[in-house]
Amino acid sequence: MKPKALIAALCASSLFAACADTGGIAPHRKPVEISSLDGGRVLSASLPAAGWPQERWWTTFGDAQLDALVARAVAGNPSLKLAMDRVEQARAAAEGAESAIGWDQDIEALSRRTHYSANHIFPAPLGGGSFWENQANLKLRYAFDLWGGDRAAWDSALGRERASELEARTARLALESAVVRAYVNYALACELHHELQAEVEQRQQIIDITLELRAAGMVAELQLSQVKAQLPLLKARLDASQSAIDRARYALAALAGEGPGAGESLKAPELALDRAIELPQAAPAMLIGRRPDVVAHRWRVEAASRGIDAVQARFYPNVDLHALIGLQSLSFNKFLLADSAAWEVGPAVSLPIFRGDELRAQLHGQTAAFDAAVDAYDASVIAALHEAADALSQRRSAEAQAQDTNEAVAAAQRAFDQAHAGFKAGLTGYLDVLQAQTALFLAREALVRSSAQRLASQAALMQALGGGFDPAEEPAGEVWSSVAKHADAPPPATETTRNGSAS
Incomplete structure (x- = not known):
């Protein structure tokens, strides 16, 4: 062997001999395989081939006031601002890690x-x-950076930054959904108030007719008193319904990061309660790629994996x-x-x-962080599937209930019209009219509630389906590039294969 080659070999041997022992420390977790999870009948059922939610999905409700409220909430909600502050912190950490390179x-x-x-x-x-x-x-x-430790630390910081961005996106989606659901509650309170007003007016009409019949000697004073006795109770319910409207307005103002006075200027909602909304084909693998919270956990796993690489480089x-x-x-x-x-x-x-003991402690801590990130990812995948299944089930149930209550309202309306006409003609008693009226308003109230439930379940479904998050924004094919070295698991299935870099 030539002297230069011998010297180089001896130097290399000396360097590697100076390496610290990792002690066989390695992660114990691997990400769940999506194909191993059963989506069940709800997620596997054949659904209309509609598109996935758009980013401004709530505009399909057809209410300009709702659109403005969501915009105000996104701009002013303190919790969402806090999430954006965390993004800036993660971005600064990534910039600091980048400065250590070169x-x-x-x-x-x-x-x-x-x-x-x-x-x-x-x-x-x-x-x-x-x-x-x-x-x-x-x-x-x-x-x-002979062993890539600085680059791995930068990649890890970039992964945490992207995870923070997606967590902020998740917080924004949750806020948007909360505003929509609160607005649906506001619409429900307004509709119930309107129904109670109509019931009070109709009850007053029955009292007026009863007074005429009493004057003609066709009914007794006891019957008139019984008819009048129901009116104060209805007025009390009407007052309570106004309080429910006020509370709903205050809740919307709070979500927008504004004082209670901002809610007092809200007009009555104009929600399109009967709008037909198609559902997308929600296969489990497609769903996972469209949930920003799940993708955020995926980036946390990648960041922890690159963190292991960064610590391992310090052993050399x-x-x-x-x-x-x-x-x-x-x-x-x-x-x-x-x-x-x-x-x-x-x-x-x-x-x-x-520094062997110190470095092994660091590696132990980083591998534990990787295992925790994998467990959090697995939990988010399972939660996403269950939330989607629950939302789809509630959505279908609300549709069926709306159809049933529509039929009930039509039948109750016919019965009331017949009883009311007979009462005016003196052919039926006031009890028949009261019973028919009570049945009619109960049916109307059920219809209003089922319509509100339908819209609330739609908001929950849009949130469960990712709220318009586009998986094309993510380099999904590369997110798991370093994870495979530390956990023998294939990357999750996605809708399409995309090219990109995790860093």
């Missing part, structure tokens, strides 16, 4: 009066004298190049002269020989 430079300057010992290494006249020490230096450092020797160039002088009048120039350059080698 060149690092610094400038230092000093001017100080120093007295040198006469009994130290410097002879007279420096020893025993006092002088001004003046320096201005440019320091340079280049990190070779590292080499940096250090350089300095500047001016140094013990007097002001010579500071800017050419012969005051000074420089130095050379490598700096760090050997982790005596």
